[in-house]
Structures are given as C-alpha cells and as structure tokens.
Amino acid sequence: VSVGQILPTNRNTPSPIDPETIQVPVGYEPDPADLALSSIPGQEMFDPRKRKFSEEELKPQPMIKKARKVFIPDDLKDDKYWARRRKNNMAAKRSRDARRLKENQIAIRASFLEKENSALRQEVADLRKELGKCKNVLAKYEARHGPL
DSSP: OOTOOOOSSSOOOOOOGHHHHHHOOOOOOOHHHHHHTOOTTTSSOTTTTTOOOHHHHSSSOOOOOOOOOOOOOHHHHGGGHHHHHHHHHHHHHHHHHHHHHHHHHHHHHHHHHHHHHHHHHHHHHHHHHHHHHHHHHHHHHHHHHHHO
C-alpha cells in the first residue's frame, strides 16, 4: 500500500471463527463398554468430544506414605470401632471408584485427541498442498499478466 492509495471499504474478509465451535470430522467411535466404565450411572454418557480436563485434574496425585497398621485387640473392637471401619471401607471404595472413573475418562479423551490430532495434521497437509497449487497458479498468472 502506497501513500495516498485508497483501500476498498467493502472487502470480502471472513469474520473470525471461535475455535471452540469448529468440528473436525474424526472417525472415532469408542467402545460402548469403555464409555459405560467412564460414565456415572444415572447421568448422561461421557462424551470425549466435549469433556475437557483442567491442568489441575490431569496432574498426578502425590504419593502419600501409608500409615502403619495399628493392631487393635479384639476386646477393644466395640460397635463404635466397627461403625468406623464400615464407614472407612465405604469411603475407600468410593475413592477408588472415582479414581478409576476419572482414569477411564482421561484415557478415552486422550485416545479421541490423538485421533483428532491425526485428522487435523492430515487436513493441514491437504491445505498446504492446495496452497502450493494456488501459489503456482498465481505465480503463472503474475508472470503472464503482471502483479495483481
């Protein structure tokens, strides 16, 4: 653009696109059994296309050294002790189930992202090839008719 040159006001520039709305065709259908293991019963099915994990969720949990088991003599195992044991066992089971669920979700999401990444790389390669062809056509046109 030189000084004093007037630019057209009605350019045919596309409006910006929100990257979150772009759908990439990915040939990915997870195993229904894996989806069942990654979904909370009674809630909607886990969708690896929509679920995004935060950095905090993906960080590994720190290894905590387990406390030594303390032997409790039989004469001290009263109803309060057994109630606490049942409550602790249920909490441990809930914790293990939640961890297993999240690990399954992350594995399915990672598999989906790998497929999506592969599809995107292929699309970029195709677009680069098409761009190269367009540049060749433009160069031939400019060589014959002068610059645009």
